[in-house]
Every structure is written in C-alpha cells, then in structure tokens.
Amino acid sequence: MRPTTLILTEGGPPQPVRLSPIEYYTLRSLAIVDITPTLETGIYSISAGRKIGAVSVGDTQVIVRPKITDLNRLVFLLGYSLNRDIWRDDHVRLTEADELLPALAEAFSRLAARATEQGLLQGYRTVKDVLPVLRGRVLAGEQMSRRFGLPVPLAVEYDDFTVDIAENRLLLAAALRLLTVAGLSVATRRRLMRLRVALADVTVPTRGEVHPSWEPSRLNTRYHNALRLADIILAAQSFEHRAGDLTVTGFMFDMWRIFEDFVCAALGDALATLGGRYAIQHPLHLDDSLEVRMKPDLVWLGSHDRCRAVVDAKYKAERPDGFPDADLYQMLAYCTVLGLEHGHLVYAKGNEQVRTHTVRRAGVVIFCHTLDLAEPPAQLLGQVDQLARRIANRVPGRQ
Incomplete structure (x- = not known):
C-alpha cells in the first residue's frame, strides 16, 4: 500500500x-x-x-x-528579503520538528492574536458610492455623465473611518490562505478562525487580486510583526485547481529566490555602508546593438555611478545540459561589459565550494564565495559584512 x-x-x-x-x-x-x-x-x-x-x-x-533544519533561520531569510526591519528568534519560535507551513501558521496565529487583542486597527478609507443623500462631496462629472444630471441618487466620494483598511485586509488574506494548509494543530486552526470572525467586516480578497501594501507607522506599531509574517505567507506561490479527476492544492517557496533576495538586500546594505550605492537587477546589454539584455543580481556603484563590483547570487551552481559552468560564463560576460577585473559569485555553503578562477588571456578573476545559512542571524549577517569587505578590498583605488 x-x-x-x-x-x-x-x-x-x-x-x-x-x-x-x-x-x-x-x-x-x-x-x-x-x-x-x-x-x-x-x-x-x-x-x-x-x-x-x-x-x-x-x-x-x-x-x-528545507535543508535548513532550524526553521527560525528560514523565517529569518524570508523576512530579510521582504523587509529590512526584521524580527529575531524571540518573536517567532519554531522547533526543528515543525513542518514549515503549519509552523508559519502557528507563528502567524499567535502574532495576529497579539496584534488584535486590543481591538482592530481602524483608519480612513476613501469611498466612492451612489447614495440617496449627500455625504462628502458630489462627483459632478460622474453625476452628469452616468446619472444624466438627475438630483438623486448622488454619486459621492467621502472618507470613511473603518476597519476595512490595508492592514486588516492583509491579515485576513494570510489567515484565509493558511486555513487551507493541511496538518494545522487544533489550537492554530481555532486561533485563525477567531481571527476570521473578528475580521468579518473586512473585504474578503478575490482570486488573483493584488494584495494591498502597507507602510509601518506609529499608528500600526502593534501590527508590525503580524503584517511582516503575512507578507511572507502571501509571497509564497499557492494554488488550488483540478487536474482531471484529481484535486490539487499546494503552497510553495522557491529556495533560490529566498537566497537571492537575501544576498541582494543584506550584501547591498553592507556594501553601501562602505560608500556609494547599490542596484539590484541592474539592466545591461551584451552587444553594441543593444539586443542581448543582461541583469546581474547586484552591482556596487561609486561616484558618477561608475561600477565598482558585480555580484550574482546562486543558491546552487547552474549546470544546464551542455553548459556545466554556466555561472562562470555569465559572470565573465558581466565583467567584460562593465570593464571589471573581478567578478563575484555567492553560493549557499554546501552547494558549492570556495574557489577562484583566473580567466586565460582575459585579465578577469572570478571569485566563488559561500554563506553558511545554518548560522544564527547575527553570525550570518557577520559573514555578509566580511564578504562585503573582501569585495571592497578587490576594488582598485575604490573609485
């Protein structure tokens, strides 16, 4: 069986x-x-x-x-790639025995319950409506074009003080998505259902709808941790459909994207503290006719936006059939176009080895670095700082 x-x-x-x-x-x-x-x-x-x-x-x-056995480390990476003001282990406590999705649901249900225990956050939302009485201001153009100038009903716009705001919509969207996850504990499901009931006056998201954005402020401080975890949950790829006679549901994260986002955000910040600025997915062209486009993950720019260094993050080495060293060829192309003597590839430790490749008759050296994702957050960010200094030390003259 x-x-x-x-x-x-x-x-x-x-x-x-x-x-x-x-x-x-x-x-x-x-x-x-x-x-x-x-x-x-x-x-x-x-x-x-x-x-x-x-x-x-x-x-x-x-x-x-995930290969990372401590799920706190994974949540740390997820959070850092989405928001720089992240929490540490004291806010999200997950054990090695937890499965990822039920563990995220457990953490979210507790953070959301803590955020809403004093009542739901309220705010002003601009509403357009058609009413039998005047409220707010009349939309004269719509009244004349769609209501043919009739006195009632009135096309109006007004500010409503309501719980139906972006922050509560995000909490609701995350709760509804997590309720579809198999293997939730009874306590977790009960907390999520209580949150669903508490958010009864909040608009339910429709399939395919873009989730609203939010900005941290003094007014929504108590929501911050729950909203950041909601962003992580909603950033995952989820689906529900039928394949023939089979019902298919799922919830997935791309590990390569998690790693790439983390490296670009953390390493970019570390390089910026050493001067200049950084750009992610910087657009380049390989040829003079501008037909072949390239986008290195991270470039470090100095004065007059002159490129100091180029970095590509690779969770694992790319080895498509017939091109076993594709990462190296790609980095060589970046260095050639940018006029750099050094290029940097950053891998997750265990997926590739630390190496240095000197390209024959090209004057280009490609460094392969690794980051140990199993390290606690402070130590992992320490590795990133050390890597930034190594990259900076390779820059001739620090333009």
Whole structure:
C-alpha cells in the first residue's frame, strides 16, 4: 500500500513511489519535485527540487522540507528579503520538528492574536458610492455623465473611518490562505478562525487580486510583526485547481529566490555602508546593438555611478545540459561589459565550494564565495559584512 504522505528533504536521496499516470504528469507540471520514471512500470523516483513546501495531489501529500533544519533561520531569510526591519528568534519560535507551513501558521496565529487583542486597527478609507443623500462631496462629472444630471441618487466620494483598511485586509488574506494548509494543530486552526470572525467586516480578497501594501507607522506599531509574517505567507506561490479527476492544492517557496533576495538586500546594505550605492537587477546589454539584455543580481556603484563590483547570487551552481559552468560564463560576460577585473559569485555553503578562477588571456578573476545559512542571524549577517569587505578590498583605488 502506497504512503499517503511523502516527506522529502532538500538535497536528500530520491525515493521510489508508485503513481498513476495522471499523478505523474500533475506532479511533474507543478515542479515542486524532480520526478523520473524507473524501469518498473508505475514506479517513479522522486527527489526534492528547487522548491520547498507541500502539495496535495488527490489523496497523496508531498512535503519538501528545507535543508535548513532550524526553521527560525528560514523565517529569518524570508523576512530579510521582504523587509529590512526584521524580527529575531524571540518573536517567532519554531522547533526543528515543525513542518514549515503549519509552523508559519502557528507563528502567524499567535502574532495576529497579539496584534488584535486590543481591538482592530481602524483608519480612513476613501469611498466612492451612489447614495440617496449627500455625504462628502458630489462627483459632478460622474453625476452628469452616468446619472444624466438627475438630483438623486448622488454619486459621492467621502472618507470613511473603518476597519476595512490595508492592514486588516492583509491579515485576513494570510489567515484565509493558511486555513487551507493541511496538518494545522487544533489550537492554530481555532486561533485563525477567531481571527476570521473578528475580521468579518473586512473585504474578503478575490482570486488573483493584488494584495494591498502597507507602510509601518506609529499608528500600526502593534501590527508590525503580524503584517511582516503575512507578507511572507502571501509571497509564497499557492494554488488550488483540478487536474482531471484529481484535486490539487499546494503552497510553495522557491529556495533560490529566498537566497537571492537575501544576498541582494543584506550584501547591498553592507556594501553601501562602505560608500556609494547599490542596484539590484541592474539592466545591461551584451552587444553594441543593444539586443542581448543582461541583469546581474547586484552591482556596487561609486561616484558618477561608475561600477565598482558585480555580484550574482546562486543558491546552487547552474549546470544546464551542455553548459556545466554556466555561472562562470555569465559572470565573465558581466565583467567584460562593465570593464571589471573581478567578478563575484555567492553560493549557499554546501552547494558549492570556495574557489577562484583566473580567466586565460582575459585579465578577469572570478571569485566563488559561500554563506553558511545554518548560522544564527547575527553570525550570518557577520559573514555578509566580511564578504562585503573582501569585495571592497578587490576594488582598485575604490573609485
């Protein structure tokens, strides 16, 4: 009898699983795992891919755990890539035994309960409506064009003091998404349901709707931690659809994107403290006719926006078929266009080794660095600061 739950660890060995043809094609299309047919009919070899999270395909749930065993570290990376003013372990306490999604739900439910225990935050929201009486100001143009100048009803615009504001909409959207996650504890689900009831007067998000943005302020201070975790939850890729006779639901994070965002934000900040400024996804062209576009992850700019250094973050080395050293070729192209003697590749420790490559007859040296993501937040940021200094020391004259 096949298992109903398949648990994989990022970077771990593949596991043989019996799947129907529709389950095979559905899992392959979701790209949360690497799946390969074996010599035995109906048996497939499945290993973790570049995503972490969980997906349910019919009665089978596939869980991909991160290689980082301490989920606090993962939440730290997620938070840093989305917001510079982040919390530390004292705010989100997760254990190694927790699964990622139920753990995030547990943390969010507690932070949201703490944020709303004094009542929901209220604020002014501009409302456009059609009313039988005057409220606010009349929208004269709309009244004449759509209401044909009739005296009533009136097209009006007014400011309403309400709980239906961006902050509460974000909490509601995150709560509704987490309620679809399998494996929640009874206490977590109960807290999320209480939050759902408390937010009954808040607009329910529609499918595909862009979530509202918020800005930290003195007025919403007690919401900050809950809102930052809500941003993380809503940034994950979630889906729910039917594939033939199968119901498919899921919730996934791209580890390469988490790592890339962290490196760009943290290393960029560290370089900026040494002078100049930095730019993320800086647009370049390889050719004089401006037809081949390139976007290095991070460039460090000095006076007159002259490029001091170029950095590309790679969670794992890219080795597409036929191009085993694609990262090096890409960095060489960046250095050539930018006129730099040094280029820097940053990998997650354990996925690649620290190396130095001197390109023959090109005058370019490519440095491969690593960051140990298993380190506590303070030590990890210390590694980033040391890396920034090493990069700065390679800059001739520090233009």
